[in-house]
Amino acid sequence: MPIDQSDPRMCGLAWAAKAIASGVFITGREPWDVVRQSCNWMIATDAEIRAVIEGRGHLDLAERLRIDVDADRRAVTLTLDDEFRGAARHFDGQGCVIVPDAGSGVEFTPTPVKPDVPDPKSTPWPRGDLLDDSPASTGIDLGRVDAALDLLFENPRQHTNATLVVHRGALVRERYREPFDRESRFESWSMGKSIAASLAGILIRRGLVDLDAPLPFEEWQSPADARRQIRTRHLLRMSSGLEFTGSQGMDEDPLVKTQGGKFLDHIYVYAGGVDAFDFSARKPAEFPPDTLGRYRNCDPLLLTRLVRDTVRGEGQDFLTWPQRNLFDPLGMAGMVLETDPWGNFLISGHDYGRPRDWARLGLLYLQRGAWGGEQLLPDSFVEFVQTPAPAFEEPCYGGFFWLNRSRTLPTLPEDAYWMAGAGGQRVVIVPSLDLVIVRMGHLAGALAGWEETLTRACGLLVEAVGGES
Numbered sequence: 001m002p003i004d005q006s007d008p009r010m011c012g013l014a015w016a017a018k019a020i021a022s023g024v025f026i027t028g029r030e031p032w033d034v035v036r037q038s039c040n041w042m043i044a045t046d047a048e049i050r051a052v053i054e055g056r057g058h059l060d061l062a063e064r065l066r067i068d069v070d071a072d073r074r075a076v077t078l079t080l081d082d083e084f085r086g087a088a089r090h091f092d093g094q095g096c097v098i099v100p101d102a103g104s105g106v107e108f109t110p111t112p113v114k115p116d117v118p119d120p121k122s123t124p125w126p127r128g129d130l131l132d133d134s135p136a137s138t139g140i141d142l143g144r145v146d147a148a149l150d151l152l153f154e155n156p157r158q159h160t161n162a163t164l165v166v167h168r169g170a171l172v173r174e175r176y177r178e179p180f181d182r183e184s185r186f187e188s189w190s191m192g193k194s195i196a197a198s199l200a201g202i203l204i205r206r207g208l209v210d211l212d213a214p215l216p217f218e219e220w221q222s223p224a225d226a227r228r229q230i231r232t233r234h235l236l237r238m239s240s241g242l243e244f245t246g247s248q249g250m251d252e253d254p255l256v257k258t259q260g261g262k263f264l265d266h267i268y269v270y271a272g273g274v275d276a277f278d279f280s281a282r283k284p285a286e287f288p289p290d291t292l293g294r295y296r297n298c299d300p301l302l303l304t305r306l307v308r309d310t311v312r313g314e315g316q317d318f319l320t321w322p323q324r325n326l327f328d329p330l331g332m333a334g335m336v337l338e339t340d341p342w343g344n345f346l347i348s349g350h351d352y353g354r355p356r357d358w359a360r361l362g363l364l365y366l367q368r369g370a371w372g373g374e375q376l377l378p379d380s381f382v383e384f385v386q387t388p389a390p391a392f393e394e395p396c397y398g399g400f401f402w403l404n405r406s407r408t409l410p411t412l413p414e415d416a417y418w419m420a421g422a423g424g425q426r427v428v429i430v431p432s433l434d435l436v437i438v439r440m441g442h443l444a445g446a447l448a449g450w451e452e453t454l455t456r457a458c459g460l461l462v463e464a465v466g467g468e469s
Helices: 008-025 031-043 046-053 142-154 189-205 232-236 265-271 276-281 298-313 321-330 355-366 379-385 443-448 450-464
Strands: 065-070 075-080 084-091 095-099 160-167 170-176 351-353 417-421 425-430 435-441
Touching: 008 031, 008 075, 008 084, 008 095, 008 265, 031 065, 031 075, 031 443, 142 160, 142 170, 142 450, 160 355, 160 450, 170 355, 189 232, 189 298, 189 321, 189 351, 189 355, 189 379, 189 417, 189 425, 232 298, 232 379, 265 276, 265 298, 276 298, 321 355, 351 355, 355 417, 355 425, 355 435, 435 450, 443 450
Parallel strands: none
Antiparallel strands: 065 075, 075 084, 084 095, 160 170, 160 435, 417 425, 425 435
């Protein structure tokens, strides 16, 4: 069933079919909107992508790509140049999964995931959606907040879809780009890594996972296996040292999707229809753990495998466990965690959520892991994820969270840290200002400079709470 890693065009097309299926069946978007704003780069060659980024060309797939949406089977099939095909189907509970064709099933039994939360309309924020009528009581300058949001939505080409501002626990402002609203789910990409961290944090709180215990993966148990030195903390810090090709590290070209004629491991786990946990676990050691920090999807996938194995060892269902143990307590009723064809969460990037739900997760960290009188995450774990990983050259990364220690966002205080995903997905947590900022967008916005605009908007929000950057 897996797609040959040496066939980049087929990998990219299957991945795009998954993205379009998710866009149609999870977020309610039109197929061509998903292509143009979110996934045309998956289909394009490296040379085509570089030409667009460098202003030497324009990528238009309209005459080359056919999109077939099968509403009955909840499937999407793509055909490129009448030759290459990719397909994906929607399964209730697990979102959209790459399949060989529109009629194919998957290698696991899909399980519906139904939120168990109080009625949001009558439950006060933050667990529900009932808001305080006087957000100004938090001491925030709403005029400056509105100016920040005006700035973020000013240029439609930047594709800011949603922005939320939470101060002192209150949701003081939110805004959406038409046709979206607060019920809209958005592709969240690598913000899911912070969900993986949270799931591990819950198990650490319960004494079932230890940051420094050897990992129990059967593939690593030979006495001579260098991977026996990898610990949970190394996975969280993207410092496992596993041999895993990618293009998101120091001195690497982020525009490249292939290496040596093969789709990069870092994205093949999404596009190949492969058992992503098994694929990652079988990779050999390349560097000793905690000696080189590299942005690689093997580490969050293996952490999620540890969560799966631990949860199953306790006799619980893995596919519903995140909803029951993290999302339900926080009132996060809109999350969709997608899987590979074997039912493994691709939590390193295939996740969809509503902006208010992401704000709730940010608030959990702002509150040092406490929620509703219960300590869901250890305070020490919240401290761990915002502590610089020693294997990175710059203090920019913690435990599946990015850090502002090197002032990546110069208008925010140094203690700010954030969840980050492709396309400008951000949940920014600023402990010193008691502030959470959520910004959701589409990948195409990168070409219009959304990052600079977000930096300026954050400066206005700092002013709004009377803080200093």
